[in-house]
Amino acid sequence: SQTIHQWPATLVQPVGSPLSLECTVEGTSNPNLYWYRQAAGRGLQLLFYSVGIGQISSEVPQNLSASRPQDRQFILSSKKLLLSDSGFYLCAWSMTENTEAFFGQGTRLTVV
């Protein structure tokens, strides 16, 4: 069966520090991968998605970036965090573009 791992679960980082969140999927090949951010009281905001290694589409211009160095690995990064980057970050995968997505446990990021 397929599983998705996302870590860390919680993170407190100072303003201006770098960020690296990692997500890996097991039990499937060539999944579609997604990074979302969820703010309190708002819908999930798609940040990045990837349909293959090295293929990244950005939905929202900001100081975040994503990379997919391996088929089942998706990384969210920032060189310098802002206070506004605080939120709940979710990694997800799907078999195809029009099938349901399965989410990782999420990372609660607090920038102080």
Add this chain to the structure above:
Amino acid sequence: GQNIDQPTEMTATEGAIVQINCTYQTSGFNGLFWYQQHAGEAPTFLSYNVLDGLEEKGRFSSFLSRSKGYSYLLLKELQMKDSASYLCAAMDSNYQLIWGAGTKLIIKP
């Protein structure tokens, strides 16, 4: 623009039935998803509708009317563990999901 509307919060009684409505406006349509999200946890998939009508899965059912841009999630025989947020998401013609802010469902004994 693209938009999803669903109530912010609903309250229901254990053992009862509750219907959570969702209306959507998207550029094209490739289906409607419902997810359940417990506080502090990740969303989990509940249902997918792409054709008009009712899809039933145990205590949960989901309905879609494409002509009205409307869906609902029906929860029967409510249990305390059903207390969660329920997220509605519509997929547009580019296969992008447009997410609602979620409906927080509070179950009272």
